[in-house]
Amino acid sequence: MTLEAIQYLRGRLHILNQLLLPHETCYEEIDTVQQGWQAIRDMKVRGAPAIAIVGCLSLVTELQQSNEEDKDAVVTFILDSLKYLVSARPTAVNIAKAAAELSALVRRETQKAESTAATIKESVITHIVSMLEKDIADNKNIGDCGARHILSRINKEKATILTHCNTGSLATAGYGTALGVIRSLHAMGRLEHVFCTETRPYNQGARLTAFELVYEKIPATLIADSMASIAMKEKGISAVVVGADRVVLNGDTANKVGTYQLAVSAKYHNIPFYVAAPCTSCDLSLENGEQIVIEERPHQELTDINGIRIAAPGIHVWNPAFDVTPHELITGGIITELGVFSPSELQDAVIRG
Numbered sequence: 216m217t218l219e220a221i222q223y224l225r226g227r228l229h230i231l232n233q234l235l236l237p238h239e240t241c242y243e244e245i246d247t248v249q250q251g252w253q254a255i256r257d258m259k260v261r262g263a264p265a266i267a268i269v270g271c272l273s274l275v276t277e278l279q280q281s282n283e284e285d286k287d288a289v290v291t292f293i294l295d296s297l298k299y300l301v302s303a304r305p306t307a308v309n310i311a312k313a314a315a316e317l318s319a320l321v322r323r324e325t326q327k328a329e330s331t332a333a334t335i336k337e338s339v340i341t342h343i344v345s346m347l348e349k350d351i352a353d354n355k356n357i358g359d360c361g362a363r364h365i366l367s368r369i370n371k372e373k374a375t376i377l378t379h380c381n382t383g384s385l386a387t388a389g390y391g392t393a394l395g396v397i398r399s400l401h402a403m404g405r406l407e408h409v410f411c412t413e414t415r416p417y418n419q420g421a422r423l424t425a426f427e428l429v430y431e432k433i434p435a436t437l438i439a440d441s442m443a444s445i446a447m448k449e450k451g452i453s454a455v456v457v458g459a460d461r462v463v464l465n466g467d468t469a470n471k472v473g474t475y476q477l478a479v480s481a482k483y484h485n486i487p488f489y490v491a492a493p494c495t496s497c498d499l500s501l502e503n504g505e506q507i508v509i510e511e512r513p514h515q516e517l518t519d520i521n522g523i524r525i526a527a528p529g530i531h532v533w534n535p536a537f538d539v540t541p542h543e544l545i546t547g548g549i550i551t552e553l554g555v556f557s558p559s560e561l562q563d564a565v566i567r568g
């Protein structure tokens with residue numbers, strides 16, 4: 216059985232509470248927009264694609280329970296809910312793009328003379344439910360394109376990959392993005408080994424990626440973030456592959472904090488650095504990475520581990536959740552479901568679709 220962060224069946228939504236992993240596997244039901252927002256804010260569900268899908272599915276569950284028959288009331292509820300869901304976490308663009316698409320869909324549907332509250336609800340629900348299948352299909356393409364690209368550029372039978380944060384089944388509807396590339400290499404019999412970083416301060420690598428890799432029986436080793444450079448020097452890393460929360464017009468990419476230093480180090484060690492992300496993570500409305508809003512998380516996520524304070528009392532804390540990797544450090548390419556592109560090729564590729 217594959218790991219599922221999101222279970223949606225016959226109108227009911229359950230999410231795997233990722234705060235309890237790897238020790239407890241506990242699914243929680245989400246049946247309102249407010250609960251969806253809270254689960255995203257608390258990081259019970261996280262990862263750019265999963266945030267968008269769970270947020271939108273929380274709207275589906277609430278719409279399905281509602282008996283509201285007034286068209287204007289339904290439209291207002293949908294548009295307000297989408298705006299609210301986008302506010303849960305600001306950096307990942309997927310939920311903002313999904314909300315914009317859905318809002319446009321609602322406006323188009325509303326203008327149809329024959330539309331009713333029921334037909335508008337139905338078109339929104341159908342669109343959102345299709346996001347699940349599309350995300351998995353996109354991830355499989357990302358995995359296969361990325362694996363083939365990496366293999367075409369190494370002069371070894373098998374690749375060794377270093378990755379950061381969690382970009383797997385837990386961060387998406389399934390298969391994963393950067394972890395999807397690793398999964399595809401493994402399925403092809405062409406993966407030597409994976410090094411996954413712990414990913415301080417919130418340990419998505421140690422808690423979640425390590426869990427997924429062990430679960431899938433993929434040969435892997437956990438390292439602390441501070442060991443990445445020595446791993447690049449000594450462990451025969453063929454490529455660094457990470458995910459993205461937002462890739463902007465010039466290819467600058469926001470991803471989990473710590474990604475930037477990996478890219479700097481990869482450049483120094485002459486190791487190709489790849490970003491793996493679906494087009495839903497590409498934001499062509501921003502010109503460069505300086506325009507990306509970087510979420511700051513509560514200090515406790517840095518000072519405490521599992522509720523136990525490890526940092527000296529009284530110390531100041533800065534806890535940005537993401538950093539921006541400048542496009543010139545993305546030397547391997549940006550792996551999307553449409554193919555692998557250099558940062559300068561990305562805009563045309565995404566527009567062409």
Ligand code: MRU
Binds near residue numbers: 459470
């Ligand atoms: O704070 P998180 O855990 O939501 O951060 C997740 C990441 O940075 C991932 O790399 C990114 O969202 C891509 S997930 C396919």
